[in-house]
Amino acid sequence: MTAASSGLASSRSASPWWRPDIHADRRSFLLSRVKAMAAVRAFFAAEGFLEVDTAILQVSPGNEAHIAGFATEFCAPDGTKTPFYLQSSPEFACKKLLASGEPRIFSLGHCFRNLERGPLHHPEFTMLEWYRAYEPYETLGRDCGALLSAVARALGVKSLTFRGVSADPFLEPERVSVAAAFERYAGIDLLACLPGDGNGRERLAAAAGKAGVRVTEDDTWSDLFSKVLSQLVEPHLGHGRAVRLDQYPACEAALARLQPDDPRFAQRFELYACGVELANGFGELTDPVEQRRRFELEMAERQALYGTSYPIDEDFLSALAIMPQACGIALGFDRLVMLMTGAAHIEQVIWTPLAPTDGAP
Template identity: 65%
Template sequence: MTEPSASPWWSPHVHRDRRPFLTARNAIARAVRARFEACGFTEVEAAALQVSPGNEAHLHAFATEAVAPDGTRRPLYLHTSPEFACKKLLAAGERRIFDFARVWRNRERGPLHHPEFTLLEWYRAEEPYQALMDDGSALLALAAETVGAKTLTWRGQTADPFAAPERITVAEAFEAFARVDLMASLDASGATDREALATAARAAGFRVAADDTWADLFSRVMVEAVEPRLGQGRPTVLYEYPVAEAALARPAAHDPRVAERFELYACGVELANAFGELTDPAEQRRRFQAEMDEKARVYGERYPLDEDFLAALAAMPPASGAALGFDRLVMLATGAARIEQVLWTPLAP
């Protein structure tokens, strides 16, 4: 006898249980919009259809096509982030912008992942990326205050949204939580040394496979030892990623081995990813091509480069930008256990 399937989200009793999360989502969205507008930001709406969905090796897009009246077909993608479009707007002259963007990522489904979700992205032209750290902290407090939550919660873990975040570099976190000297695997330019990291990881007790790349080992240490320790009790800002792990960020002025990239964590959950933006089109092209070479090696496919974006990059002012998983923010503020609880019309599993 087959097991009965779970009731769909539109069943009245299921919707009744979900509705408090959904109305909380709306309230948080209103509060966030009001805050950005009070700070001089303009809300924008990036088009979802793009010639390139982004050029990160491990992000997977939904492909489609446009059919012209004469039947000519043009491949397009649903964007994985509004980043390219927002940076074009900065090149056009916008200075402070934000977007509640619906985005799509394939091969992603789980308690914290959904194929279609909302990224809250915002950009500050000619402002340092440290300003985004303050923005992120303020948004956590605002979400909690809006729904009357004293703590953020996820699977038994808690974080005080009103506490000043801990700030720790990636290298410090690798040393503290994994006993791995990350910087010893980077040369003066930021190029990676796979054998150095493999030796350090193996000595610290991590599994090392013969075909693991430096990036594979970096991700394993992050997922197994570092991320679960972040955002415990209070939020964490994890900053200064190796340049090899920051394809869209500029190198730090004080050390070219690391980049102006940070991630914001609470309760062990990654909430936001931010950059001091790279504005060198030649270097960006090189990084994109390297990412697509890796995608072709691992997955047997590659995405086109957005030549219009690379052209706009040359006219873009120095800027900083952040992407925050809005659904996750709502989850932690409301205590929801699964992302589907905070989505009005989730995709059936």
Template identity: 60%
Template sequence: MTDPSPWWHPDRHADRRPALMARNRITAALRGHFSKRDFVEVEAVCLQVSPGNEAHLSAFATEILGADGVSRPLYLHTSPEFACKTLLAAGEHRIVSFSRVFRNRERGPLHHPEFTMLEWYRAGEDYTQLMRDCAEVLALSAEAAGTRVLTHRGREADPFAPVRRLTLAEAFSEVGIDLLATVAADGTTDRDAFAASVARAGLRVAEDDTWADLFSRVLVARIEPSLGLGRPTVLCEYPVSEAALARPSPSDPRVAERFELYACGVELANAFGELTDPAEQRRRFTLEMNEKERVYGERYPIDEAFLEALAIMPEASGIALGLDRLVMLCVGARHIEDVLWTPVTGGRP
């Protein structure tokens, strides 16, 4: 279906402008919030040797021409994460970044090829502090937008209510699957046992499905739609195989210090207790790129400078929050392009 007029048509812009002004108020309020808490705002360079090494993230590739005339490949980053962690290694303690990031193969009601990622990092602080941060960010954003409720496509959540904490094991148990029974102490997974559990739960299982494929299928089909209804939800303690950048939990090596924040069934943020072991990080990146090559026929380079910095990075926690999605929920927008000042041209899919 073709939009009745382009986003820049005066009548269309007039309809969009209240949401865009709310976006500005939210951004200003968040900047003030982090400044008052001694966070330093940083700017991460968009051009990177590696755009990130997660199997299912696709990047925009480009090149840089040196003074010698030789072309060398670079990528637009999919997150400022590598740059921010390098700044922690350099000696920063609390940093925040409002970064334009770029992800290819992603466009839809909740996805846009260029969007804004709000990331903040706390050196020497536990990742559970980020959960408390999320509660403050939600309440502050709602206040700035002038609303008492977050909404998305008929679903609601109270941004001022206590955030519910739910582990992945608990969430899978609610749909009849014993998730951690198929995860060993060293993090390896039992694909066949998991496939049998998924099939018993009534979901499709294909012969070439990996454990990770099945994990994602259950999460998307049975768990995510009910998260963050009524009040925001933190989904935590991911299996270590699903947390490539997070450190294992000291209380259970099968799970990692990772959580995601949901409201109105929408994923808003992804957080880690950061992995700081460069050898283990290289191993995980290699596994991710092997999977990327299997699925998509390509792989991205590993940023050697980042791994060098990781060796001296302090213990830290960090989180990436989709600012555009947060604005959507605060103003009740149905499509991400309704809260972008200048969407990428080409129309909605």
């Protein structure tokens, strides 16, 4: 064994997943996963959707500042090497297919995000995404409620559960604006703290500190927004019934259209149940010039924070120029199975989780 391979082996523990007794403890969750996957496919088939199988190798893992990609490379027979990334989402590929003329598509496949592992995160996970061309953004909200009900019915589940919190999957999700949620759960007037007037960061910092959130000098407006959302708002969302948290500030929706009646906000919502974020939906941006500008801002922020950035998929921007108006949403399938089964950790509902590492929780 080489020194390098010895060091690699020493950083990993033997995986417990293949012991028959431990697998037996997980098996009911995994069988429910199989039923949930079949229910999802049946739901979209009944709605006239086409399932698409997108390539995992992409020229970019996406251009959002806080999403870390897995890098690899293609080695051609002549020795030429071309960098690629494992997809963090099938979004770019799906939108290319919308541009090609596919009107209703969904993808149910594996995605990869680095630096993410915990009870609700796994570096390789399953994402469900669906897109409707020529249909309004509001349609996605109805889809979410109908999908939760369909999967629950297929599994014989009457309640979603996580960490002692429950939600009825057969009730229509409640719609709450981000501003209303900040006021309700954090006591913060978000409308008075938006970043547009130049003093928004200071106002939000003062309000967050007063609400008990730890504020540091290098926190950006987005950092403060995320802290308040994750610490004070999210834990209260989706108790009793799912919640559609709607109308995100424009700066928090890099791939979404702006609200036509109030451009301070975007056509973006997130679906929560039992305090868990399940899905992220958009009225899709179709302006390639504006999309490039947003990507460049995101990558400048990533470079400043992490010292790295990712290439922009020029093929995607070209497709965006001819893509029709559409709405689309990404849902964490593993998390959906967790709530349907009452699992406490995402690795209980994944057939072959990664082996433990020294850095894993």
